[in-house]
Amino acid sequence: MDGWTLGIESTAHTLSFGLVDAEGTPYPAVSDTVKPDKGGIHPREAADHHKEIAQTLFQKLLSNYNLSPSDIHAVAYSQGPGLGPCLRVGAAIARGISSRLVVPLIGVNHCVAHIEIGRQQCGCNDPVLLYVSGGNTQVIAHLEGRYRVLGETLDIGIGNMLDKFARTQGIPFPGGPVIEKLAKEWLSQNPEPRLTDLELPFAVRGMDLAFSGVMTAAQRLLDNGAELGAVCWSLQEHAFAACVEVAERALSHTGKTELLLGGGVACNTRLREMCSLMADERESSSHAPPRMYCIDNGTMIGLLGFIELENGRVTPYEESAVDQYLRTDQTQVTWAV
CATH class of the missing domain: 3.30.420.40 (ATPase, nucleotide binding domain)
Known part of the structure; x- marks a missing residue:
């Protein structure tokens, strides 16, 4: 053309x-x-x-x-x-x-x-996509001429959840990057973190996900006196672990060996790290396009x-x-x- x-x-x-x-x-x-x-x-x-x-x-x-x-x-x-x-x-x-x-x-x-921009930028052939954005959270794979949704959020997208939680703390949109920053700062001061007293609900529902309860529980931790940075760290760990678990199940079900991240939340460094760790353990590969x-x-x-x-x-x-x-x-x- x-x-x-x-x-x-x-x-x-x-x-x-x-x-x-x-x-x-x-x-x-x-x-x-x-x-x-x-x-x-x-x-x-x-x-x-x-x-x-x-x-x-x-x-x-x-x-x-x-x-x-x-x-x-x-x-x-x-x-x-x-x-x-x-x-x-x-x-x-x-x-x-x-x-x-x-x-x-x-x-x-x-x-x-x-x-498609992820496939083009990362050189993926036939990946499972972990799509994490404000309005959507889906795990997707290609089958018979369409990208099939293997699992998705049952309530709100993970990005929307992070932004809503941030707004309750007076953090303006977009709140996700600020949560990531606060979590990193807290982790640098607490290099051996424990989830004791920072537990949040399990967000996995089979192959689907649900984040509303996680957000509510995170707010409750703050109401009970937990430090904001600690709660931001815990919120990321729980929400991202749920996404990675469903993505791993999708890799297992489909037999595919490539995981591709997409959507605004895929900019998060911790999520990228967790996906890479999971993929390495499965002798697979994890990919994320440039943040832009x-x-x-x-x-x-x-x-x-x-x-x-x-x-x-x-x-x-x-x-x-x-x-x-x-x-x-x-x-x-x-x-x-």
């Missing part, structure tokens, strides 16, 4: 424009994220942010790579899942650019995009759009409506193993 593929990510708090060249090589995205002073993300406020910043971001992207709009030969966008108002802004931008430039439009599955490709980004959307277009799929305007409840396993995957 000639020219560049533009990717537009707008599923939640981030609006991002990314590029993939004619060879399928991804380039770093230009992004802007809503960071409320207090509370969580309000979908309509985030959508307003996306509308206000879109033109500036698009022009910055073109300027960064010395391109003109005519160099864009395809436009991909997140069709779902995500927050409805935010998705609709991204879709409207994509339709507008596609129509103005008279180039193909490709609506893609946000979750599948996380998988773990978080929501337009480049992964552009890459999946490039792949879909190479395999002959485009999105007619009449089928370009967003689906905020789109499932990972609803998308046909004709290019993977």
Whole structure:
């Protein structure tokens, strides 16, 4: 395919424009994220942010790579899942650019995009994906032309849980990185930690997960006088151990030997360490893409759009409506193993 593929990510708090060249090589995205002073993300406020910043971001992207709009030969966008108002802004931008430039439009599955950018960056062939983000926590593997969900959260995503817990402590969004920092600081002062008096509930439910009770119990520890850093450490250890356990079960059930991390929480160093330890013990391998490709980004959307277009799929305007409840396993995957 000639020219560049533009990717537009707008599923939640981030609006991002990314590029993939004619060879399928991804380039770093230009992004802007809503960071409320207090509370969580309000979908309509985030959508307003996306509308206000879109033109500036698009022009910055073109300027960064010395391109003109005519160099864009395809436009991909997140069709779902995500927050409805935010998705609709991204879709409207994509339709507008596609129509103005008279180039193909490709609506893609946000979750599948996380998988494909990870595979491309890490050189994985047929991995089990541990997808850990704000809105999703899933364990996924490819089977018979689709990425199948082998297990998932039954209540809230792990990233959402971490952010909610952080907000109860007055920590603004995003709270996950601050929890990681507090846990590291506490661990440096307590090099031989024990879970005594810091126990939290078991989050594994067969192949599924549940985090609400873990968050409530962590708050109770604080109410009973536990140190915040200690609780942050315990919260990470329990929540991540549950994710790693389900991922290990998935590797065992499927017979696969590669684990791939994706989603914003995959930026966490401790989670990466735990996955590597588990994989080494199984004579398998654990992989995580660069952090700029773990978080929501337009480049992964552009890459999946490039792949879909190479395999002959485009999105007619009449089928370009967003689906905020789109499932990972609803998308046909004709290019993977």
